[in-house]
Amino acid sequence: MLKIFFKKKLSKKGFIGPIGDDLPSLIPIVVSLLLFFTIFAITLNSYSSKNSEIAKQTVMISASREMKGDSIILSYEQFKDRCDRLKLKYYPYNFMMAVYPTGGINSSEELQYVLTNFTKMSFDQEGKLTLSGYDYVDNIVGGDGEKYVCGYKKKQGSNFSGKTKSYYLRYYPIAVQIDQDILGKKYVVILPAVMAVIVWE
Amino acid sequence: MGIKSLKSPNFLKTTKINSKGQAALMDSLFFLVIVSAVCTTLFFFTVNYGKQLDSQINSFYSTDFAADTIKVVSYINVLRTGMSVYDADGLVELDYLLAMMKEDYGNKKEFSCKTKKAIASTFNSVLKPFSDSLDYAFYFVNKSEDRFLFLMMAIHECSDDDPEACVCYDNFNDPACKNYVSGGNNPPKISLTHYYCTPNNIRILDQLVFPYVGKVDKATSKFDFLDSSGRSVVFDAELAMWVTKDVPVLRDLKENKDFNCVPINFEEPCP
Structure with a gap:
């Protein structure tokens, strides 16, 4: 009888229930699980955002290849045709591209305004870049109504603005054949230009 | 117990x-x-994921950019005076830059002053998006004959009239440079200078420049020239670009006898 009492007394010491008794060991387990799931969520988030960034860049490379062809654009019709056949419009990204002249040692620094110009461009209801949006962006290659610009925006997508956080901007050198006014006369010439491409979500 | x-x-x-x-x-x-x-x-x-791919994409873009630049140079029209179409003054006589190069090689086996100027002006235009931060070398080399047909180097340099401004550009924390701000490039002080160089050694860039300037992005293409006897000579046209870096060997190319360089002056008319 004394033996039983002694045993019971010992096992009851510090016993605060089946979970309470394991409380010290539960704390590291809970901390571990919290740590694991937090890091797992961060990893998953970072993985998908980096994947999306890589996809954006890859899409931009393939789109710019389609647009610039062999680094020469011979006419506005050719540029427009390439723009219409561009596969980039089927991808889940918004994009715009514009061709800027770069010739002349003393030419003005038009390229400083590339981003500002992109913020001024607008889209129609079908998501295609409209003429009205860039009429006043006059430093882009091309005459009235035939500016060398191309772009598509997803219906749910937001316009590119100064507040757009994640975007990719790349420049590609190209040669453009255009009618150029030289000292009052029109000449068909091939001039150096740069195609600015921007992709955003 | x-x-x-x-x-x-x-x-x-x-x-x-x-x-x-x-x-x-x-x-x-x-x-x-x-x-x-x-x-x-x-x-x-998480930290490392995509880094390698990112650097590969960037490297691919730089190489693609250099290759496109060479292509554009081979398509472009310029004035026969060597000036860009935008800077026409007087008689307008247009030609392909490549045709001018081939004509010069056929006549004298070297490029004329006008062609050199046209090449420099075209590169200046094509590489304008990165003109603030990019130095480059463009050259035609015949490796079997061990000679350069043409070597142009474009280096960001301090103007001679105010060297202090350039020193302060690098050391803006120095108390003597209190009027200068971090990274504020001052175009009149630091500008891209084009040089036409005639070194004796075709490996001079590999030996004295490329190992010290960091990552160099290169594109190569083959150009076929005919000499006065109608013999075809193939030259490698190479464009090597790197982010501007203050390297001792490039500090004063005019004085460097290994490179034997002469600045290309766009304002000065060719004879």
């Missing part, structure tokens, strides 16, 4: 029951250690 009671089976059983808590604690601590290791691995994976 006497020795007797310690030896009793009941006491041993009780001790075993009490050790269970400690074992569980140790187990959970081991679990924490394992989870920490897994989390560390995941963290490093």
Whole structure:
């Protein structure tokens, strides 16, 4: 009888229930699980955002290849045709591209305004870049109504603005054949230009 | 508690029951250690994921840019005076830059002053998006004949009239440079200067420049020239670009006898 009492007394010491008794060991387990799931969520988030960034860049490379062809654009019709056949419009990204002249040692620094110009461009209801949006962006290659610009925006997508956080901007050198006014006369010439491409979500 | 009671089976059983808590604690601590290791691995994976691919894409873009530049140079129209179409003054006589190069080689086996100017002006235009931060070398080389047909180097340099401004551009923290700000490039002080160079050694860039300027992006293309006897000579046209870096060997190319360079002056008319 004394033996039983002694045993019971010992096992009851510090016993605060089946979970309470394991409380010290539960704390590291809970901390571990919290740590694991937090890091797992961060990893998953970072993985998908980096994947999306890589996809954006890859899409931009393939789109710019389609647009610039062999680094020469011979006419506005050719540029427009390439723009219409561009596969980039089927991808889940918004994009715009514009061709800027770069010739002349003393030419003005038009390229400083590339981003500002992109913020001024607008889209129609079908998501295609409209003429009205860039009429006043006059430093882009091309005459009235035939500016060398191309772009598509997803219906749910937001316009590119100064507040757009994640975007990719790349420049590609190209040669453009255009009618150029030289000292009052029109000449068909091939001039150096740069195609600015921007992709955003 | 006497020795007797310690030896009793009941006491041993009780001790075993009490050790269970400690074992569980140790187990959970081991679990924490394992989870920490897994989390560390995941963290490093997150930090490094995509870095290599990103650098590969950037490298691909730079090489593609250089290759496109060479293509554009071969398509472009320029004025026969060597000036860009935008800077026409007087007689407008247009030609392909490539045709001018081939004509010069056919006549004299070297490029004329007008062609050199046209090449420099075209590169200046094509590389304008990165003109603030990019130095480059463009050259036609015949490796079998061991000679350059043409070597142009474009280097960001300090203007001679105010060297202090350039020193302060690099050391804006110096008390003597209190009027200068970090990274504020002042175009009149630091500008891109084009040089036409005639070194004796075709490996001079590989030996004295490329190892010291950091990552160099290169594109190569083959150009076929005909000499006055109608013999075809193939030259490698190479464009090497790097981010502007202050390298001793490039500091004063005019004085460097290994390179034997002459600045290309766009304002000065060709004879």
